[in-house]
Amino acid sequence: MEELFTLEKEVGRGSYGVVFEGHVAKTGQRVAIKRLPCSNPESIELYLQELWAMRTTAKNHVNVIALHGCLMQTGTRSLKPLKPGNLPLRLVESVLKGSVVRALQSQERTNSPCNTRRRSISACRLQDRTNTIQAKAKLQHKSKESSSDSSTPQRPQNRRRKRPAPTQEDQTGSLRCLALWLVMEYCDGGDLNQYLLSRPPDTQRNHRVVQQLCSAMAFLHRLGITHRDLKPDNVLVCVTAKGPVIKVADFGLSKMSECVVDGDLTRQHFSSTCGSDFYMAPEVWGGLTYTAQADIFSLGVMFWAVLERITFVEEGTTQEQLGAYVCKGRSSWLMPLGEALWENAELQLCIPMKFKRAPPLPPPPGPAMCTLLLDMLASDPDARPLADQLEARVCRALKEDSH
Incomplete structure (x- = not known):
């Protein structure tokens, strides 16, 4: 999922998450974006079930809500797209073990190659303690190599860059997942x-x-x-x-x-x-x-x-x-x-x-x-x-x- 999304306002709140009205930045299409905080294994299990069901139905029936994509929040300002068919293995492990599995502190402190796959919404303040967000999306790319210099080289615009092959950390889902974001079609008539x-x-x-x-x-x-x-x-x-x-x-x-x-x-x-x-x-x-x-x-x-x-x-x-x-x-x-x-x-x-x-x-x-x-x-x-x-x-x- 390559689109970026702008969050406009909260439109619903339930026991497990909060839903926002948003727009696709490139097209202006209105969408509903549901944030599901991954704070305990019981909630995570429900989220994975919902993601699985919505991926199974895809966009194949006009009377079933359509899923446009899913993002995994890996930090206060970092979102990682999930490819169709893939599940965050750390979340699956959390469900199986009955406790939230977090990445090792050493992994969280260092810049691993999987960081090159992160996307962030710079103006979007993703607050873990509240579910309110006011945001405007802006895509940022980080370079593969990190140095002691505080500045990070920016990827030149309009130039393709070959992405590195997925590492073992990519495949095992070593990043800590703070929340899942489901991007769905927007229904203007309410429930x-x-x-x-x-x-x-x-x-x-x-x-x-x-x-x-x-x-x-x-x-x-x-x-x-x-x-x-x-x-x-x-x-x-x-x-x-x-x-x-x-x-x-x-x-x-x-x-x-x-x-x-x-x-x-x-x-x-x-x-x-x-x-x-x-x-x-x-x-x-x-x-x-x-x-x-x-x-x-x-x-x-x-x-x-x-x-x-x-x-x-x-x-x-x-x-x-x-x-x-x-x-x-x-x-x-x-x-x-x-x-x-x-x-x-x-x-x-x-x-x-x-x-x-x-x-x-x-x-x-x-x-x-x-x-x-x-x-x-x-x-x-x-x-x-x-x-x-x-x-x-x-x-x-x-x-x-x-x-």
Whole structure:
């Protein structure tokens, strides 16, 4: 990745990193740049999973967020591009050993040949203690040879220089990694919550959202990727003249599942309880092993919420969110669908959900779509449709209901 990037402003912050709006210096293209500080092995493992998933999807599907490149921060002002297919071996070692592996002090003090591959953004103040950055990019090249002189010879402009062959230190990743920077396509419509709830209900728009999510999920599952944290917050929107383009994002919890082999789907089972409460499948709530079909349940919750504009405010927050739920008893306590179905697998869900929708109210889903939603939200994972069946079933249900 040869482009330089200018960081403009912070646009999002989460538990693990911060996202900035930026631009490619040469073209002016707007991009999103996500900084992931590599401070502990647990976070590093999530970052490598996200990088792996995004490299696997590459730019091959319009409804999955595209990764333009990745940089490794090796110092307060130094960034090193990562080639496609390569992982920082020191980060992999940190995950395997359970502690952050740092370069030897002697290596950090001296100028090794791998320093010739560094690129720095001179005006960019990369602060390790804070995640705020105001920057303008400027490419600098350092010469291979270092002397006791404090000045470093500058590479003449418009002249090619043959780079030295990678040394052993290059290949083993001896440089200390302070953070990973993921450069991704920018989505100007915010997340799915922000986009849909800031606009009056539109049935056709909702249908396009549902169909695009089906297409993205079929693509991911064909590649063997189980997302494991599907929710409106992790779905971004690009606003176009032809309508919203949906982008599934945030692959930090994603895992590899078996893909289709000779027409047969062999499934990888997972055991880690992860995801967001209101979208987790019953088997995940119960601590059982689960498969990629847990994604289908999460998608069913999202579909129901999008089509009926069902919202809730999660305890401890003030943000209105799209999501379906069950009311516990006569109180106002909201129980996630997955938890309720885990406690009672025979629970009958009421689709459509009357009197629980955020005004103004869209028309409720028709009978065919209601049947599909119930199948997606089945307690038994094997009773849920597969991802590659969803898109056709959604189109068929919408067509039936339109008549």
